[in-house]
């Protein structure tokens with residue numbers, strides 16, 4: 001199945017597709033193993049920084065090899081901050097790209113997002129210039145600023161506002177989708193990138209419903225790390241189709257790695273001391289996938 005069909009199927013069943021970021025092979029393997037174990041589709045995300053570390057083309061090779069191994073897995077170029085870097089991943093064969101101009105002014109954001117959509121469509125069969133057999137490349141647009149770093153934070157990132165007036169408005173979401181032609185939309189609905197010490201703000205579930213009603217495209221929830229299981233469940237029921245996790249995986253990986261290195265001070269084989277870090281990532285992924293997929 002194509003990614004858009006997988007997303008639409010999940011949405012119609014009241015479920016969501018899990019999107020998990022990776023920086024390395026351990027996290028990748030943990031996600032693939034878990035998705036296969038639960039028999040659910042999954043999206044691997046690599047932001048600009050993550051794909052520079054992993055290798056833009058290496059990420060494609062990893063996903064292709066996991067597909068051959070039976071996993072229903074897709075590759076997304078997470079937060080991409082320029083047209084040039086969007087073109088790079090579209091040409092490399094990614095399934096989806098997020099052009100993120102949410103921190104820029106509205107006109108500029110619409111203009112660049114639209115150009116990325118046009119380029120992606122020129123490459124796939126849902127565009128007039130599509131090559132037969134090429135899967136459609138989905139373009140996700142961002143509307144509303146939710147911060148940019150997936151880490152543990154002391155407070156809300158500067159520029160992130162969570163009062164109802166500052167969140168994405170249904171009418172502006174509709175306008176943005178229509179003007180840009182994006183396939184997926186990431187709104188600001190109280191979500192924030194990163195885990196905030198002392199607790200992340202609550203999601204505005206009503207606003208998710210309103211945006212879902214106003215827009216024709218699937219909605220993506222970014223910054224799901226730090227939100228409660230109950231909120232995740234409600235967000236999916238309200239109309240979220242894809243859910244992004246990064247920080248919780250990073251924290252689980254690092255904590256397990258530190259513990260492992262302390263416990264095995266003389267061990268030098270990475271595949272031995274990294275094993276528990278991989279398992280820790282898998283545990284988080286499984287918990288989230290079970291909620292999203294009603295398992």
Ligand SMILES: [Zn+2]
Nearest residue numbers: 193222223244
């Ligand atoms: Zn994000």
